[in-house]
Amino acid sequence: KYIMKNIAFVGTGYVADYYMRTLENYPDLRLVGVWDRDSQRLPVFCRFYKIRPYDSLEALLSDREVDIVINLTTPESHFEINRAALEAGKHVYCEKPLAMSLEEARILIALAAERKLVICGAPANALSDAFQLTRKQLDGGTLGKPTLVYAEMEDGPVFMSNWQKWKSRSGAPWPGVHEFEIGCTLEHAGYALSWLVGLFGPVERMSAFSALTFPDKGKETRKLKLAPDFSVGCLVFRSGVVARLTCGLAAPRDRSMTILGEKGMLTVRDLWDNRSPVNLAAHYQRSLLQKVVDGIESRLGRRLPFRLYKGRTIPYPAAAQAAKLPAYPSQIDFMRGIQKQAEAIQSGQAPFFSGQVLLHLTELVLNLHAGAHDYQLTTSFEASEA
Incomplete structure (x- = not known):
């Protein structure tokens, strides 16, 4: 065949x-x-x-x-x-x-x-090794019932960088002006939404806000109509999980996801990293290093200028062969989605990010971009598809 x-x-x-x-x-x-x-x-x-x-x-x-x-x-x-x-x-x-x-x-x-x-x-980052490691922890009941999720998709103030000189391996310029016109939500929110839907199933309702907070992004854009560069949405899943997602082009770069459950918390440090470090704090216990840092901060009366992730870092199983990935920060296996699609077509099965799931994700990102208030989702899918 x-x-x-x-x-x-x-x-x-x-x-x-x-x-x-x-x-x-x-x-x-x-x-x-x-x-x-x-x-x-x-x-x-x-x-x-x-x-x-x-x-x-x-x-x-x-x-x-x-x-x-x-x-x-x-x-x-x-x-x-x-x-x-x-x-x-x-x-x-x-x-x-x-x-x-x-x-x-x-x-x-x-x-x-x-x-x-x-x-x-796309995107294919929810097919990553990091996603599978996270899914395994949830399925194993390490966190108990997940209840609350904080997802960040902040890219930092790229419009203040020297983006006009960024080029790809083969010499294509980074389309900064066009991305500012389309908006960071349509461009980037899917990286977090695909994880959320993949882990917790369909969203029933949401409330969002979006705004253009930095209208001047340089001389190249001053005569153009720019899209929102900030959005925040609160999502209520059919499974009962509640999530807050922020997406922006100004706050310091942060592409993490923190999942809070009845028995502990799990943090994925970078949703753009195929093998991102994943930290687990079972029963919300602090590591020895965390306890030491907390003690130092208490004595100093101030926070130390770095982020320390709670719990232990979960080890990955040994990879048969390391995947070839783009340079930091886009360490996503972009072709994995197409490989999965080809395998699914061959087997006669529907790939996860197709059909009603893909339609559901599209409805989510469009309404997050638009800042829709108290919005009831009109699309859904069976949780068994996840």
Whole structure:
């Protein structure tokens, strides 16, 4: 039986290099070719990686050799390209968000179901080793019943950095202006939401707030309409868990998640790290080092200028082979989602981040971005799918 392994990229911008770096982890996946609407960027990318360029999107979609189309274009192009790929009979893996409206997302999910195709969505960080280690602790009852979660997706004040000179491995500039126009919530909240939904199931209701707190992000942006650069949402899950998620472009970088349960707490230090340190404080006990630091702070009458994670660091099982990952801070195995999709298609099963789960995540991120108050989710999925 033929294995779904032939893929093609639509889009060769900054994020495409992350996918190329992690493609090395999956020798069964074969990149047939790529296309980009930027006629100057496309040949540069193809020369760098020695990949075949397509002459047009139509040429890529009509290539019978291609099984899965990887949509790495800008968010406002996602819907049209996803739809075109599905109509051409291709499975689709799309960078976040799936679409810029819930109505468009519903059309895509329905079209995929109608054509018996699989459409999956990024990000892949909830398929990480860190996620599996966390899931194992929860399933083992170490924390007891989880009740409250604090998730951070703060990227730091990147607009105050020298971002204009940031380039990918193959020379693509970081699309800072465009990211400021789209907004950090649509770009980044999925990294935390995918973990939350993967661990705790569907959200029933939420209340959110978003705002543009730094309207001046440099001369390149002063004539543009910028999206919110801060959002915070409180989520109530069907399972009873309550979570607070912040997402921003100003507060110091923090991509951690803290899970509080009846019997203890667990902290994942960095959701962008495939093997992030994970700390467990069973029964909320402090380590010896924590007790020493607490004593020093008590005597000094002030906090020490560093963060000390409570509990012990949980060891990972030995890896058969270390995954090749992008440089810090994006140490995510970007291609793992596509590998999982290909395996699921082969086995006839639905990948987790597809179908109703993907639609649910899209509704969450869109309403977090919009700052929706007292919002009742209209999408859901069976917890057994998690």
